[in-house]
Amino acid sequence: MDTDLNQEIFSWPIRVYYEDTDAQGLVYFANYFKFMERARTEWLRSLNVEQDKLLYEQKRHFVVIEANAKFLKPARFNEQLVATARLAGLTRATFLIEQNIYRKNLDGELLCKGLTTAAYVNADTQKPVRVPVSFFKEPKNVL
Amino acid sequence: MDTDLNQEIFSWPIRVYYEDTDAQGLVYFANYFKFMERARTEWLRSLNVEQDKLLYEQKRHFVVIEANAKFLKPARFNEQLVATARLAGLTRATFLIEQNIYRKNLDGELLCKGLTTAAYVNADTQKPVRVPVSFFKEPKNVL
């Protein structure tokens, strides 16, 4: 793997609202995948990749082709969590993102260990296309 | 209002899964709007209106422009509900649908009283277009 790639851990705060929980009083398991996707989106934004521009101007989007998660500890209603994204692998048309969810902050209890594989796809043909390496080499947007 | 219109009550069964509930142990209020939309979709299907064909072949879709609901009694995890749809009004480009949700069946306890206003819209321009009256005069699909 190209060692020049931006492999820092990106993190994004997540608050647990009623919408995220279920009758067990805990975060509904499928919603952790939404939390991971928010972190991926914000991580891409931090690398200057805005997915609406990709989709509407360049007819490209990311498609999740594999999603795996281990749920180690439950999160409860109203808790503050943090979700991470870190590039863990890159092929011609796919990339692998390591994603964890912690209670409170990065020093908090590890609640969920996730691994997401996304493909970079032509939105018209749904065929995979080469991931622009620049995505992961850009200096961070300083806003 | 045209009295020839199909104004029967259409009903559609809904099972409450974990995904529909929240940490209060009850159905999360916003999810009743999803239940009502499932009933609307199936009601339209019973009138031979398939929304994917409308959207992809005719570039038309329905857009909810107003949604109101009173939540009278809570529904719990794993309960069987029924959601209804009945045409309650029709203008040139909008239609009003009365939608109730009952516990178990139409004779069960009334849980939620809803009223949805949908516009019929050109999917490219997002401008309202005339609702084909035929939607509501078709004989029921015997399939």
Add this chain to the structure above:
Amino acid sequence: MDTDLNQEIFSWPIRVYYEDTDAQGLVYFANYFKFMERARTEWLRSLNVEQDKLLYEQKRHFVVIEANAKFLKPARFNEQLVATARLAGLTRATFLIEQNIYRKNLDGELLCKGLTTAAYVNADTQKPVRVPVSFFKEPKNVL
């Protein structure tokens, strides 16, 4: 209505993720109700009301008993929105919250006008109980 009550407009930023949109390319209408609930929750937090403590320590929760919304303009994938909450009425056991959603910020285009009625409820009996007026008179948390 008691004119001492805290009637300022509270606002909370909302980013539109894929999870919030539907095949029309727009925010799915029922998800605006989730956005409004996030704003209500954060507004209550700004008034020192933490709903998990209420629920688990005092056996009290808020139940939405009526939700109304007019959807004026669509929001699209990846847009930045803001949702508001303002106390618009208070009875013995219910309160009425005016909630709007704007594009970008409070000066942006008004997308959705909402009105939520919530009851304050004993979580064990599901019976309404008196809303502590202190909720809305507390000085703002300076955190």
Add this chain to the structure above:
Amino acid sequence: MDTDLNQEIFSWPIRVYYEDTDAQGLVYFANYFKFMERARTEWLRSLNVEQDKLLYEQKRHFVVIEANAKFLKPARFNEQLVATARLAGLTRATFLIEQNIYRKNLDGELLCKGLTTAAYVNADTQKPVRVPVSFFKEPKNVL
């Protein structure tokens, strides 16, 4: 593994509504996990296991501790799908369920291959407890 266990494939129909899709025009990936959970719930119901009774009367629930899925082909708005559940492994306190999603019916195109690990848990202590083997040996409910 005990070869007496009920290892048939259970299947459950799923209709794709707007709520399930996203701005890519396809089913939002995390929602496949909800589809799988509906199939698991109905499979358990077919084995006479009602999860609300378990939760409220016996203080037991199932907790997903690992969820994996490969998304092979996209499903679109308004399509009819079918989701399956089949017991693929059983330990003292966990069980492994193989879950696939097909277009139309079991002979249709395979869209998603999933594997879910659930633990059987004491709802008060959140500690794992022994899965009653009877769950998977009961004759089918003839209702």
